[in-house]
Amino acid sequence: MIRTVTTTPYGDQKPGTSGLRKKVPVFQQKNYAENFIQSIFDALEGFAGQTLVIGGDGRFYNREVIQIAIKMAAANGFGRVLVGRGGILSTPAASNVIRKYEAFGGIVLSASHNPGGPTEDFGIKYNIGNGGPAPEKVTDAIYARSQVIDTYKISDVADVNLDAEGTQDIDGMTVTVIDPVSDYATLMESLFDFDAIRKLIAGGFRVVFDAMSAVTGPYAKEIIEKRLGAPKGSVMNFIPLPDFGGHHPDPNLVHARALYETMMAPDAPDFGAASDGDGDRNLVIGRGIFITPSDSLAMLAANAHLAPGYAKGLAGIARSMPTSGAADRVAEKLGIGLYETPTGWKFFGNLLDEGMATICGEESAGTGSNHVREKDGLWAVLLWLNILAVRKESALDIAAKHWATYGRNYYSRHDYEEVDSDAANGLVAALRDQLSTLPGKSFGALKVATADDFSYHDPVDHSVSKNQGIRILFEGGSRVVFRLSGTGTSGATLRVYIERFEPDPTRHDIDTQEALADLILVADEIAGIKTRTGRTEPSVIT
DSSP states (O other), X not given: OEEEEEOOOOTTOOOBBTBEEEEHHHHTSTTHHHHHHHXXXXXXXXXXXXXXXXXXXXXXXXXXXXXXXXXXXXXXXXXXXXXXEEEEOOHHHHHXXXXXXXXXXXXXXXXXXXXXXXXXXXXXXXEOTTSSBOOHHHHHHHHHHHTTOOEEEEXXXXXXXXXXXXXXXXXXXXXXEEOTTHHHHXXXXXXXXXXXXXXXXXXTOOEEEEOTTSTHHHHHIIIIIIITOOOTTSEESOSOOTTGGGSOOOOSTTTTHHHHHHHHSTTOOSEEEEEOTTSOBEEEEETTEEEOHHXXXXXXXXXXXXXXXXXXXXXXXXXETTSOTHXXXXXXXXXXXXXXXXXXXXXXXXXXXXXXXXXXXETTTEEEETTSSXXXXXXXXXXXXXXXXXHOOOHHHHHHHHHHHHOEEEEEEEEEEEEOHHHHHHHHHHHHHHTTTOTTOEETTEEEEEEEEOOEEOTTTOOEEOOOOEEEEETTSOEEEEEEOSSXXXXXXXXXXXXXXXXXXXXXXXXXXXXXXXXXXXXXHHHOHHHHHOOSSOSXXX
């Protein structure tokens, strides 16, 4: 039986770059999740009888909201729902399911790399039929509807058994619980030379993968251990837990410190990697070397032709604006397009759909390709393994040769988390006020060449996205970028990106923070970070 329930709007349901993210107690408010899900459906057209994919990263409150979403999908007229067994679907796997089964769209329940638990983070994101995050015109429509919503529809039926694969009927809608891993694993096998990777591992090459008690665990266990033959135990923390084992599932050098220390030890494995809460981010560490996400994008693009799925070459490379310029020089050498977009994977969708780009990346540990429409942590790890298997060189050697060929972009991101929102917004406003006066100014040996607030003109749909990050570019190729992140749930996160290009191979082994020291001081001098935020140092440095 379908019920129509009277409700009242919540004023805080504006989606960010990756959907609506709030603390669990916020989502547990009466009708809060229901309002947002109904607003999604009300903002869409033409889905009657169509297929909807639903799944999440297994974090706390995942199962409860999946039940709500299934019952509301039935009440609103969808013909079929595909849901991952146990409520599990990594974000890239969900994108693949949407594309493979030609679904109308999907609801992905995740707060990505943010912590999970009863008082931690939760999120709801809508993905469109190409498998990618909803573009701004859709998220704007969802938000507009959420501000005036007065009713929602839901089927008054028992909960679906999410732990048994199979099909059942709810008010005329078919619900199929699917294996969350098999379709994705098959896709990976079609892209990469599993035989070459198996041979590499059989020859004694040691891989360690930290799934961080998050969603990638079952995928990595199936692919790395079962299909590629890595010894049991190569995949650590492979059981997804509602609170991620009490850890922060962000694959960076702070939250994955143990993996870093393992890879820097004298008896280190040959290759180490990790993924995040929902499986779309990655950390790559070779024996004795951390590969920054920006460098990883450039190195993967330069070597992608070694994998069967990319043997014909790349159409183009796309990167988010804060990502370093390392990929730009690869694109130039390959003679292909390079596209600089705002942060947010949705901006890559048009380029991928139009065949203008093949590989995309963000500095925040996100890399992917045209195989899905999300960034994909395990995909990046497997492409690295494919490259290592073919080149028969270490990650350290591959990086050194890459820098010798293209030059090195020393690059770091300084995050100031949970900054007072008014202080963060005041800092950005003051920076904007300085933009016209900064060019030509000198700060020690650094002279400002240009300064702007990045705007993106989409070459496909010609939409314009303004105020996407403040860029200060210095003569000689160095730069500092300031941006407020849209992925947190409390306060504001100020991200400061610092970059210096170094063409001289004899200067490619300097400590990154040392290489960037003068730029770090100038960034604080220009923005007044310490004065305005009260922070004497970043929360996280990556």
